[in-house]
Amino acid sequence: MRKNLVVAIDGYSSCGKSTLAKALAKKLGFIYIDSGAMYRAVTLYFLRNQIDINNIEAVKQALEKIELNFHSRDYQSHILLNGEEVSEEIRLMYVSEAVSPVSAIKAVRHDMVKQQQRMGRSKNIVMDGRDIGTAVFPDAQVKFFMTADPKVRAERRFKELQSNGDTQTTLEDVFENLAHRDYADTTRAESPLTRAEDAIVLDNTNLTEEEQLKFALDRVEPLLKNLA
Numbered sequence: 001m002r003k004n005l006v007v008a009i010d011g012y013s014s015c016g017k018s019t020l021a022k023a024l025a026k027k028l029g030f031i032y033i034d035s036g037a038m039y040r041a042v043t044l045y046f047l048r049n050q051i052d053i054n055n056i057e058a059v060k061q062a063l064e065k066i067e068l069n070f071h072s073r074d075y076q077s078h079i080l081l082n083g084e085e086v087s088e089e090i091r092l093m094y095v096s097e098a099v100s101p102v103s104a105i106k107a108v109r110h111d112m113v114k115q116q117q118r119m120g121r122s123k124n125i126v127m128d129g130r131d132i133g134t135a136v137f138p139d140a141q142v143k144f145f146m147t148a149d150p151k152v153r154a155e156r157r158f159k160e161l162q163s164n165g166d167t168q169t170t171l172e173d174v175f176e177n178l179a180h181r182d183y184a185d186t187t188r189a190e191s192p193l194t195r196a197e198d199a200i201v202l203d204n205t206n207l208t209e210e211e212q213l214k215f216a217l218d219r220v221e222p223l224l225k226n227l228a
Contacts, residue, residue, distance in 0.1 A: 004120075004121075004125070005142075007216075008128075010128070010131065010134070010193065010196070011146030015147055016204055017128040018034055021034070027213065028221075031125045032077045035128060035136070038068055038079070038116070042063070042068075045065075053102055067081075067083075092166065100181050100188075113135060116137075141223055143199040144199060158170075202215060202216070
């Protein structure tokens with residue numbers, strides 16, 4: 001039995017997983033770990049260094065040169081790639097278009113899972129991703145599986161890109177990218193996106209951020225007394 005509490009949040013791209021995870025961690029005083037940012041940072045490194053993802057030996061050698069760390073600032077989690085802050089760059093479309101095939105590589109997933117499990121070994125954490133409740137922390141005390149209408153997800157992601165200064169990507173580009181990522185994430189051989197049997201489904205198509213936070217808190221807070 002775990003002495004620390006792990007909240008696992010899985011689901012499709014642009015369902016608001018990180019928004020909920022950050023808010024939940026802040027409210028509970030837990031550590032937030034963005035597993036998706038880890039895969040994006042690895043993808044960014046591969047793109048920058050022109051790593052052939054079909055060359056497994058090259059991939060393994062590249063992984064040995066990658067050091068990922070998180071730091072908090074203003075209650076936000078930021079990721080460092082070999083000491084460089086890359087939190088904004090990893091959200092750009094050119095990284096989004098390449099992250100699914102990188103995430104499907106067995107060596108990459110194994111390396112990231114080891115790092116994630118180390119982070120959650122002794123601390124109260126909230127972690128979001130694609131396989132947190134199934135592969136990384138199958139013993140997590142609380143598991144959420146988030147989903148939303150594809151059109152709503154595309155609109156949310158499009159607004160996020162615009163707010164970050166991306167004026168080139170269209171709404172249609174985003175919709176197609178999400179559809180592609182959904183297919184890749186759910187059909188890959190290594191740790192595909194699936195809902196854990198004991199996961200609580202959270203469809204936030206028509207929920208505000210405050211409403212989805214309350215939904216999650218109502219299911220997590222009763223477990224806090226077990227940590228005392």
